[in-house]
Amino acid sequence: MPRSPQDAAPPWEIVPQGDRSVLLVLGGEISMETGHRCAAAAAALRAARIKGVSDIVPAFNSVALHYKPGLFSAGASFRRLAGEIENVLSQALAQGLATAQARQIDIPVCYGGAYGPDLAQVAAHCRLSEAEVVRLHSQSPAYVFMLGFAPGAPYIGVHDPKLAIGRRSTPRTNVPAGSVAIANLQTMIYPNTSPGGWHIIGATPLVLFDPFKDPAALLAPGDTVSFVPIGPDEFLAAQRGRP
CATH class of the missing domain: 2.40.100.10 (Cyclophilin-like)
Incomplete structure (x- = not known):
């Protein structure tokens, strides 16, 4: 859903999962609409090739990003990665979040x-x-x-x-x-x-x-x-x- 960066919260939540993974949560229910959003977000994040991210795994209502903490400065892994995810998704959303051609x-x-x-x-x-x-x-x-x-x-x-x-x-x-x-x-x-x-x-x-x-x-x-x-x-x- 289009949003104004100044007055609206992003339509997702980013939470830490241990010391080498973060979870991007895009909805609270299992539906094809939410599934498509997860696939689209995963596609945008893969295309961005964020340094240190080793795997991107979409699920029902979330996307897990696994990363190598050694590539970030001490204590900055989650904050830095969350910021990069925000930037990628904000740009993709502004352009119309879209998945790769579905098979x-x-x-x-x-x-x-x-x-x-x-x-x-x-x-x-x-x-x-x-x-x-x-x-x-x-x-x-x-x-x-x-x-x-x-x-x-x-x-x-x-x-x-x-x-x-x-x-x-x-x-x-x-x-x-x-x-x-x-x-x-x-x-x-x-x-x-x-x-x-x-x-x-x-x-x-x-x-x-x-x-x-x-x-x-x-x-x-x-x-x-x-x-x-x-x-x-x-x-x-x-x-x-x-x-």
Whole structure:
């Protein structure tokens, strides 16, 4: 939102996080608008190449900046970095804060059956048919807010309120790689076999994280995802076609 530097506070807050990280807070709720602001702020800060900053990590409503304290004078790290962040964002805001060109990525998903063991439970909880759950989950593009939990694991949303369901009361100790699961109006795709507490409604044959590729993660914050329903035969064929 445009502001006058003289009479309005900036639409963000900068707070210290330990001795080598600061947190830029851009909102108090999870929404696509806030997610876009975080991605735009991260893009502007990356482009500025602030000396000493080693990593910039956008999330739902914030952006973490990790820095090397040894490059700043003693006791001045946070104050100096906060001032540089303010300058970068103020200039970017005056010019119209904008993200880099967002990627549009299709994620094929085989829903239900052995691939989505919780689909029936989700449908019953939401008072929908299984077909309606699939339709609502795949009908509109969704936004990648952040990566977390495991390398390359995306938090994707926000889905139709009709799909409202919390996490499982008892997490699984072994969730297969590629599982597509929902909770709290979001989707998580598990990049590797791991414990997990979300409801598995399907699976994708795509590889979400490969440390031998650059970039290693298939998805990134700011991407837009479309879930594309496929059948078991297509799933197996795609798996066989992977390198």
